[in-house]
Amino acid sequence: MDYRNTLTTCTYCGCGCNLFLESLDGTLTGTTPCKTHPVNEGKLCIKGWNVHQFVQSEKRLKAPLLRKNGELTEVSWDEALKFTASNLKRIKQTNGSDAVGFLASAKVTNEENFLMQKFARAAIGTNNVDHCARL
Amino acid sequence: MIEKIKQKIDDLLTKGSVTAVVALVNANGHVAPCLFQKGDDLSHLSLGDSQIPGDARYPLNKVLVTISRQYPDEVLGVLVRGCDQRGLNVLYQLNQLDPDKVVTIGIACPQSLAQACECQKPFPEDCVAGETHEEGISQKGVQEIEAMDLSKRFSFWLGEFSKCVKCYGCRDICPMCFCKECSLECEDLVSKGDLPVDIPVFHLTRAVHMADRCIDCGLCDEACPADIPLRVLYKKTSGIMNTEFGFTSGIKKQEKSPLSLMGPSPEKP
Amino acid sequence: MLDFCGIEKERLRARWVSSAEAPEFVDEITQFIDVLKKLGPSPLKKNSSKNVA
Numbered sequence: 166m167d168y169r170n171t172l173t174t175c176t177y178c179g180c181g182c183n184l185f186l187e188s189l190d191g192t193l194t195g196t197t198p199c200k201t202h203p204v205n206e207g208k209l210c211i212k213g214w215n216v217h218q219f220v221q222s223e224k225r226l227k228a229p230l231l232r233k234n235g236e237l238t239e240v241s242w243d244e245a246l247k248f249t250a251s252n253l254k255r256i257k258q259t260n261g262s263d264a265v266g267f268l269a270s271a272k273v274t275n276e277e278n279f280l281m282q283k284f285a286r287a288a289i290g291t292n293n294v295d296h297c298a299r300l
Numbered sequence: 301m302i303e304k305i306k307q308k309i310d311d312l313l314t315k316g317s318v319t320a321v322v323a324l325v326n327a328n329g330h331v332a333p334c335l336f337q338k339g340d341d342l343s344h345l346s347l348g349d350s351q352i353p354g355d356a357r358y359p360l361n362k363v364l365v366t367i368s369r370q371y372p373d374e375v376l377g378v379l380v381r382g383c384d385q386r387g388l389n390v391l392y393q394l395n396q397l398d399p400d401k402v403v404t405i406g407i408a409c410p411q412s413l414a415q416a417c418e419c420q421k422p423f424p425e426d427c428v429a430g431e432t433h434e435e436g437i438s439q440k441g442v443q444e445i446e447a448m449d450l451s452k453r454f455s456f457w458l459g460e461f462s463k464c465v466k467c468y469g470c471r472d473i474c475p476m477c478f479c480k481e482c483s484l485e486c487e488d489l490v491s492k493g494d495l496p497v498d499i500p501v502f503h504l505t506r507a508v509h510m511a512d513r514c515i516d517c518g519l520c521d522e523a524c525p526a527d528i529p530l531r532v533l534y535k536k537t538s539g540i541m542n543t544e545f546g547f548t549s550g551i552k553k554q555e556k557s558p559l560s561l562m563g564p565s566p567e568k569p
Numbered sequence: 570m571l572d573f574c575g576i577e578k579e580r581l582r583a584r585w586v587s588s589a590e591a592p593e594f595v596d597e598i599t600q601f602i603d604v605l606k607k608l609g610p611s612p613l614k615k616n617s618s619k620n621v622a
Contacts, residue, residue: 168335454575
């Protein structure tokens with residue numbers, strides 16, 4: 166009977182509400198706002214209340230997908246990475262760095278978002294970085 | 301008071317009277333719901349008090365229901381205040397919990413908290429710790445509203461309901477809410493997306509749905525990011541239930557809600 | 570609850586009328602319309618969410 170409430174910060178906006186991810190035997194069962202935290206004082210918005218839903222969602226991708234003949238098909242990481250790298254290079258050479266845009270995510274860690282923008286700016290050479298929370 | 305509770309929990313776990321106890325813990329500087337099992341360290345147990353009594357309460361009944369659904373055959377202990385006890389009585393009646401599988405560890409709320417909550421019965425059946433107070437309950441919040449004239453009441457509530465951001469926090473934190481399909485998510489009643497929320501549909505629908513279930517724990521009020529005085533609204537509905545049917549949720553064990561009965565009206569008290 | 574929230578309670582009416590009681594139904598509705606006309610537009614109408622910016 167492994168019941169836990171793991172204190173963590175909401176990944177969505179920049180507010181930083183603290184909440185407990187409730188789990189029972191390894192499966193997430195819900196979210197509870199942290200009442201004693203100075204940022205949110207026990208309150209959450211609708212996104213915060215449902216932050217547990219995407220983590221173990223069945224809709225999450227389990228393999229890279231590539232569009233072949235108009236249909237998304239599962240491919241290996243090697244194939245996916247080769248395809249992406251070669252095309253990014255090609256677009257950068259023919260249309261310039263700013264022809265590429267990068268959309269980061271509120272469902273990944275700060276570290277992963279940092280890598281994303283670093284890749285955009287240093288490797289590709291564009292400032293076209295945006296984020297779903299800005300929409 | 302907390303030492304008596306720790307002792308009681310330790311007793312129950314050691315003797316094996318319960319498999320685990322749902323209570324609160326003070327960890328990482330914050331109070332959180334916690335499941336204590338045999339051999340666990342009880343030194344950081346919390347009763348839900350942080351700066352003032354009762355300001356770090358959580359819906360422990362809800363945690364109990366979540367766990368007992370996965371472990372229906374285990375006997376579980378739970379820390380209860382007066383409101384939690386009322387909640388349990390209602391949950392037993394609605395078949396969400398088996399009373400034979402629940403052992404309560406009761407604490408009586410201090411006078412300051414009982415008065416702030418305007419609580420009808422700030423202590424559970426079996427009190428392990430705390431002095432019981434039988435305070436005459438005032439209903440200041442409700443009375444203030446009733447003293448206003450109709451149009452003032454309207455602009456008051458219009459102002460309050462317009463602040464709603466539809467976070468559904470009131471519903472998500474409520475220990476008595478367990479419907480798999482919530483009316484507040486039914487598009488025929490509450491339209492999707494738009495803010496402000498459908499006034500007064502959203503809040504009155506909830507109030508009426510909770511009429512025979514609300515135990516007046518006040519967690520909804522504390523969870524509202526817009527500081528809408530939800531508790532006053534639900535206290536009014538409970539007041540109507542009391543006047544019309546002589547019914548108060550959870551006060552009497554095994555009392556069916558009058559709203560669940562078909563037939564001639566029960567005798568008015 | 571409507572009254573508590575500042576909406577005239579006369580705007581809500583609940584009556585049992587059987588489908589065989591057509592004249593009673595007509596009477597009930599006619600009386601209700603009179604009451605509503607006297608009350609005027611609902612306070613919710615001029616403050617409806619469609620009008621809020």
